[in-house]
Amino acid sequence: MDLRIAGIARPPPVTIAAFGRDIQAHPGESVAAALIAAGQWRFGEGEDPARPRTAFCMMGVCQQCLLRVDGRLVQACLTPIVAGQVVTPA
Numbered sequence: 726m727d728l729r730i731a732g733i734a735r736p737p738p739v740t741i742a743a744f745g746r747d748i749q750a751h752p753g754e755s756v757a758a759a760l761i762a763a764g765q766w767r768f769g770e771g772e773d774p775a776r777p778r779t780a781f782c783m784m785g786v787c788q789q790c791l792l793r794v795d796g797r798l799v800q801a802c803l804t805p806i807v808a809g810q811v812v813t814p815a
């Protein structure tokens with residue numbers, strides 16, 4: 726599944742490991758956008774199990790996209806894709 730808009734020129738894809746699987750992502754997009762485009766909407770558990778965390782504002786305000794990238798806690802919406810990244814829940 727790829728939810729990206731078709732027909733837009735992008736750099737060649739690279740592979741990252743996220744939530745236990747390999748995902749194709751394009752340098753220049755954020756980790757959050759790449760995950761969502763790959764169908765990985767659930768970023769973590771919220772206080773209410775019926776309402777898991779996912780990216781919401783996509784501009785660094787809400788903190789709902791916190792994840793670990795290569796072991797560091799980051800805002801996924803502000804973290805650019807780099808080949809070989811390993812993304813895990815916060």
Ligand code: FES
Binds near residue numbers: 781786801
């Ligand atoms: S989606 Fe809101 S801070 Fe990242």
